[in-house]
Amino acid sequence: MYAVLQSFGLNGLQGFKVVVEADVCLGMDAFAIVGLPDSAVRESADRVRAAARNLHYRWPAGRVTVNLAPADVRKTGPVYDLPLLLAVLAASRQIRVPSPGTAFLGEVALDGSLRPVAGVLPMALAAAEAGVQALYLPADNAAEAAEACGSTGMCVYPAQTVSQVVEALEGETTILPTEAIPFVPDSGPDACPDFADVLGQDMARRAMVVAAAGGHNVLMIGAPGTGKSMLAKRLPGILPPLTREESVETAKIYSVAGLLPRGSGLITTRPFRSPHHSASPAALAGGGSQFRPGECSLANAGVLFLDELPEFPRESLEVLRQPLEDGQITISRAAGSATYPSHFQLVAAMNPCRCGYYGHPTRPCTCSARAVQQYRSRVSGPLLDRIDLYVQMAPISYSELHSTGQRTSSAEMRQQVLAARQIQAKRFEALGYQNVPCNARLSASQVREVCQMEPDADQLLKKSFDRLGLSARSHDRILRVARTIADLAGTEQIEVNALLEALQYRPQENF
Numbered sequence: 001m002y003a004v005l006q007s008f009g010l011n012g013l014q015g016f017k018v019v020v021e022a023d024v025c026l027g028m029d030a031f032a033i034v035g036l037p038d039s040a041v042r043e044s045a046d047r048v049r050a051a052a053r054n055l056h057y058r059w060p061a062g063r064v065t066v067n068l069a070p071a072d073v074r075k076t077g078p079v080y081d082l083p084l085l086l087a088v089l090a091a092s093r094q095i096r097v098p099s100p101g102t103a104f105l106g107e108v109a110l111d112g113s114l115r116p117v118a119g120v121l122p123m124a125l126a127a128a129e130a131g132v133q134a135l136y137l138p139a140d141n142a143a144e145a146a147e148a149c150g151s152t153g154m155c156v157y158p159a160q161t162v163s164q165v166v167e168a169l170e171g172e173t174t175i176l177p178t179e180a181i182p183f184v185p186d187s188g189p190d191a192c193p194d195f196a197d198v199l200g201q202d203m204a205r206r207a208m209v210v211a212a213a214g215g216h217n218v219l220m221i222g223a224p225g226t227g228k229s230m231l232a233k234r235l236p237g238i239l240p241p242l243t244r245e246e247s248v249e250t251a252k253i254y255s256v257a258g259l260l261p262r263g264s265g266l267i268t269t270r271p272f273r274s275p276h277h278s279a280s281p282a283a284l285a286g287g288g289s290q291f292r293p294g295e296c297s298l299a300n301a302g303v304l305f306l307d308e309l310p311e312f313p314r315e316s317l318e319v320l321r322q323p324l325e326d327g328q329i330t331i332s333r334a335a336g337s338a339t340y341p342s343h344f345q346l347v348a349a350m351n352p353c354r355c356g357y358y359g360h361p362t363r364p365c366t367c368s369a370r371a372v373q374q375y376r377s378r379v380s381g382p383l384l385d386r387i388d389l390y391v392q393m394a395p396i397s398y399s400e401l402h403s404t405g406q407r408t409s410s411a412e413m414r415q416q417v418l419a420a421r422q423i424q425a426k427r428f429e430a431l432g433y434q435n436v437p438c439n440a441r442l443s444a445s446q447v448r449e450v451c452q453m454e455p456d457a458d459q460l461l462k463k464s465f466d467r468l469g470l471s472a473r474s475h476d477r478i479l480r481v482a483r484t485i486a487d488l489a490g491t492e493q494i495e496v497n498a499l500l501e502a503l504q505y506r507p508q509e510n511f
Contacts, residue, residue: 005019005090005097013338017130018069018075022065023091031064040078041077052088066088077117081106089166104165113162133154194410200400201393207505213484213488215345220347227396248266249300249341271298283295302344318383354375386477457499464503
């Protein structure tokens with residue numbers, strides 16, 4: 001006796017179709033799962049057998065063989081429990097064989113209830129593309145799967161137990177399909193702390209506006225207590241709202257990582273990730289046997305904040321090079337590889353030295369000149385070359401702490417950012433640039449076309465290039481920042497003032 005069902009698997013961020021074949025024949029009692037399963041899939045044998053018994057189904061006598069095709073692709077996780085159990089019951093003629101346009105996902109508990117699984121959104125998207133009409137899965141995963149329906153006509157049916165699925169397939173009960181939650185991005189200023197809470201630091205606040213307007217990376221350098229973390233945590237509040245495309249892409253990453261909130265649809269706020277400085281390379285880049293996404297990918301379309309930058313292991317920081325340059329990161333292992341999007345804004349913070357008070361106006365530094373240099377050299381030159389804005393944080397004075405003057409709020413700063421982004425969007429559309437959301441994403445050839453300077457500004461950059469010993473990458477990054485400053489000012493060409501401000505964000509000679 002034979003039965004076949006449809007399910008889906010996960011390879012990195014892409015879902016793929018899995019055909020679940022069950023065969024029941026005479027012979028010694030045995031249960032085998034073939035098709036390159038991992039340990040979690042092999043353990044399904046014990047789970048589904050106990051669940052069938054507790055649901056009062058008869059486990060077929062003889063040899064039971066389940067094949068997960070294609071057999072040359074590794075199957076991971078407990079997502080195949082539900083289709084595996086239903087395939088065995090259908091092969092033993094205890095239930096009706098589901099129609100070809102039906103697919104199943106979900107982990108089965110020993111009592112027959114359905115538990116949520118990770119990676120449902122990309123699998124549901126693959127199911128919709130494959131022409132699946134009905135997708136049965138755990139109720140906790142239904143909201144994210146419904147986002148894949150769109151105009152494909154696929155219906156997502158949430159179930160609490162295996163019995164509900166069987167009764168729906170037999171026509172004994174009706175499960176209402178889940179409808180997608182309307183996508184409404186959260187307002188940035190309302191979802192994050194307000195910049196009005198930050199005392200002083202006018203230059204740093206201006207740098208945050210420039211960073212948000214152009215999507216630039218930032219490094220803040222200052223003594224403890226100068227407000228570096230406060231500024232970083234408020235940056236997502238002045239960024240433009242998420243587009244639906246960004247939300248779907250980021251939600252897929254969180255779904256694969258198992259971090260998408262149960263019962264929710266897409267992500268509506270820009271991510272803010274702040275890993276501890278003891279994070280390993282795999283924690284930042286991702287990895288493991290199931291190619292779990294790391295912090296670089298979890299910060300996609302948002303902010304990756306690295307506090308105490310020199311305290312991170314050198315090998316961990318070096319994995320940031322590829323995502324900072326390409327906007328994606330590839331995890332390669334012997335079993336294969338997976339590529340995740342990693343379009344994030346890097347915001348890093350560090351002390352000027354190990355004790356934290358090098359250059360402080362009132363507190364003496366206890367570090368030697370050699371110790372200061374050793375501390376700063378922990379961050380490699382190639383990584384520093386990929387940072388656009390260097391901001392020196394001055395200590396907060398007593399008068400600034402007790403100032404009652406009106407400070408610019410996140411809502412006001414965001415208006416400046418949105419106006420500059422609108423100018424950029426119109427420019428990119430007129431030039432035919434595709435998939436370029438901000439100035440920081442301009443390629444080298446696009447920089448030459450977009451970043452036109454006045455003659456005086458061109459002469460200033462020429463002198464600065466030789467005097468500061470800039471690399472070609474630094475040259476282009478200065479132009480991108482200057483273009484953003486010009487957009488904030490509403491000028492068509494890069495003027496001298498815009499270029500001067502961009503140059504002051506470069507590291508000083510003693511960095």
